[in-house]
Amino acid sequence: MIRFAVIGTNWISHAFCEAAHNTGLFKLAAVYSRTLKTAHTFASRYQVDTCYDNLQAMAENPNIDAVYIASPNSLHAPQAELFLKQGKHVIGEKPLASNIDEVKQLIEIAQTNSVVLMEAMKTRYVPNLQVCREALPSLGRIRRAHFSYCQYSSRYQKYLEGENPNTFNPEFSNGSLMDIGIYPLTAAIELFGKPQNVLASGSLLDSGVDAHGSLTLKYDGFEVLISHSKVSEGLTPSEIQGESGSLLIDHISNCRRVTRQLRGGTSEELTVNQPDNTMEYEAKVFAELIKNRQYQHQGLTQSLIISEIMTAARKMMGVVYPADK
Missing domain, CATH: 3.30.360.10 (Dihydrodipicolinate Reductase; domain 2)
Incomplete structure (x- = not known):
């Protein structure tokens, strides 16, 4: 059973938790939110008591194997980096990061620390x-x-x-x-x-x-x-x-x-x-990658291509993020 934590308490976090539990391969172990009250409200739905408003403390919890990141897009890369370096497997909501440079860096960190990094992109797996x-x-x-x-x-x-x-x-x-x-x-x-x-x-x-x-x-x-x-x-x-x-x-x-x-x-x-909650497929793939210790996989190759295209497309449109600087 993979003990996972969640960053973010919006509707998509609920959808992933339900999908992960439906596979029978995961158990929610902890929840992070900027306020503990919000974290506890989310966690109570799954009878979970361990909540955080401090990401570093959650990343250091030895009873957490993996983390699902559903924070705003700009936070995906720095939060993933924190957990990867603590030896936690990471499934990050799409987009995996703000730009291609961040995606490359995350993949390198995951390889160095022998942990699974995966983009939570349901379309890829349905x-x-x-x-x-x-x-x-x-x-x-x-x-x-x-x-x-x-x-x-x-x-x-x-x-x-x-x-x-x-x-x-x-x-x-x-x-x-x-x-x-x-x-x-x-x-x-x-x-x-x-x-x-x-x-x-x-x-x-x-x-x-x-x-x-x-x-x-x-x-x-x-x-x-x-x-x-x-x-x-x-x-x-x-x-x-x-x-x-x-x-x-x-x-x-x-x-x-x-x-x-x-x-x-x-x-x-x-x-x-297909079930109404199609996130079950990505959850199963994530669990299989962890089981097989498959740190380099086709999903990462595809995520690189997609991030490269979106980074170039934003440049053509004139859309610039702080992360690009």
């Missing part, structure tokens, strides 16, 4: 993404793909009213690409590999982060267009077009439904059942 991968040859030569994730942020109205929520604050390494554009980008890299070239554009808010934007990933003979937004709602599925047919993918972040339409033929449902 079965229906594998369904898409297996269906690609049936589409003939791939010619074009459009992956879209556009979701109106619940915090946008606060921003419009003059507040400064973390979601739209460059101090926390946020913005549309980092928060939700990373999902369709991950799907593209998983299915097609590293592109030959990348173009990026977007519209910036006065705060300095991107409100929405697009990426064009160029491959040999085809391109993938990625659309992302935190200020508008997208309703259309993502699509992969081949010379012999197309795949339609509902909700690219977890590939909720996959449909194949061969040219001149009928529509075919390819979807396999």
